Amino acid sequence: MEKRNIFSSKFEKKSTDELKRISVSQEHQETAKLATIWELEKREGVSKELAERASSIQEKEEQRKEENKAAERFQTTGPRFVAAVIDLFLFIGCAGLVGVIPVPAWITSLFGFIAIGVPYFYSVFMHAQYGQTLGKMAMSIKVIDYAKESRITMKQAFLRDIGPVIYIMVVWLNILFMAIYRDQAAEAVVIVIMILQIVYWGWTVMEIVSMLFDDKSRSIPDYIAGTVVVRE
Numbered sequence: 001m002e003k004r005n006i007f008s009s010k011f012e013k014k015s016t017d018e019l020k021r022i023s024v025s026q027e028h029q030e031t032a033k034l035a036t037i038w039e040l041e042k043r044e045g046v047s048k049e050l051a052e053r054a055s056s057i058q059e060k061e062e063q064r065k066e067e068n069k070a071a072e073r074f075q076t077t078g079p080r081f082v083a084a085v086i087d088l089f090l091f092i093g094c095a096g097l098v099g100v101i102p103v104p105a106w107i108t109s110l111f112g113f114i115a116i117g118v119p120y121f122y123s124v125f126m127h128a129q130y131g132q133t134l135g136k137m138a139m140s141i142k143v144i145d146y147a148k149e150s151r152i153t154m155k156q157a158f159l160r161d162i163g164p165v166i167y168i169m170v171v172w173l174n175i176l177f178m179a180i181y182r183d184q185a186a187e188a189v190v191i192v193i194m195i196l197q198i199v200y201w202g203w204t205v206m207e208i209v210s211m212l213f214d215d216k217s218r219s220i221p222d223y224i225a226g227t228v229v230v231r232e
Contacts, residue, residue: 003038011039023050030057074216076141076229083135090134091119117168120161128157136229146218146228159225163203167196 011019011032019036022028028036037054126133131142131151143160145152158165174192203220211219218228 003041004035008035008038011035014039016040016043023053030060033057034061071215073230074228076217076231077211079139079141079231080136080211080217080229083133083139083141086135086138087119087123087133116171117165120164120168123161124154124157124165127152127160128154140232141229142232143227143229146222146226152225152227156225156227160221160227162224163207163221164200167200170196 011022014022014036019040023033023036023040025033034054034057037050037057040050041054123133127143130137131144136142143152143157144150145156152160171193207219207221210223211217216228222228
């Protein structure tokens with residue numbers, strides 16, 4: 001198999017003396033030097049020193065490629081965002097289908113009450129069972145154990161969504177409290193839910209920021225649960 005890289009076609013036209021100069025130059029990058037050594041090898045053979053240098057450059061190039069490949073495996077910020085949008089539209093679609101079914105008002109209210117928590121418990125279940133939601137499956141990314149690089153446990157899946165899960169459980173309690181005490185608790189419940197909304201969105205912003213500035217795109221929930229999201 002012919003030895004070539006991105007510089008090979010460029011150096012085929014250069015003279016042998018020029019190639020020899022480039023092969024030891026400090027001004028050219030290693031990949032360019034490797035192309036010159038290969039071209040010299042085709043023309044007249046190369047010294048043991050140049051052959052060893054070519055071998056060393058190749059080893060470094062392979063190592064760099066492996067490092068880049070490993071780094072790319074953890075660059076999941078974009079796919080995670082798209083996966084979240086896909087999951088969101090799936091829920092909107094399901095809710096729309098259920099909404100057109102003629103049912104008594106109390107069933108509609110009960111469905112709405114339950115539906116508040118479905119996305120979060122869906123996330124916990126899917127991550128524990130498969131390491132992925134349907135959105136993540138579509139984007140070929142997966143949540144794994146950070147230390148063992150294995151399937152995550154139910155506990156880890158729950159911890160990844162601990163913020164939203166706690167939020168939704170408190171909202172449920174407040175809705176129940178308002179249903180029981182009605183107007184007496186209405187104002188207090190509204191205030192609590194507003195505070196929870198602020199806390200929830202603050203948590204979401206911190207999650208996104210931590211993911212953007214982490215070299216492996218790990219968010220705060222990933223650190224809490226000991227997980228990481230990778231490309232499959």
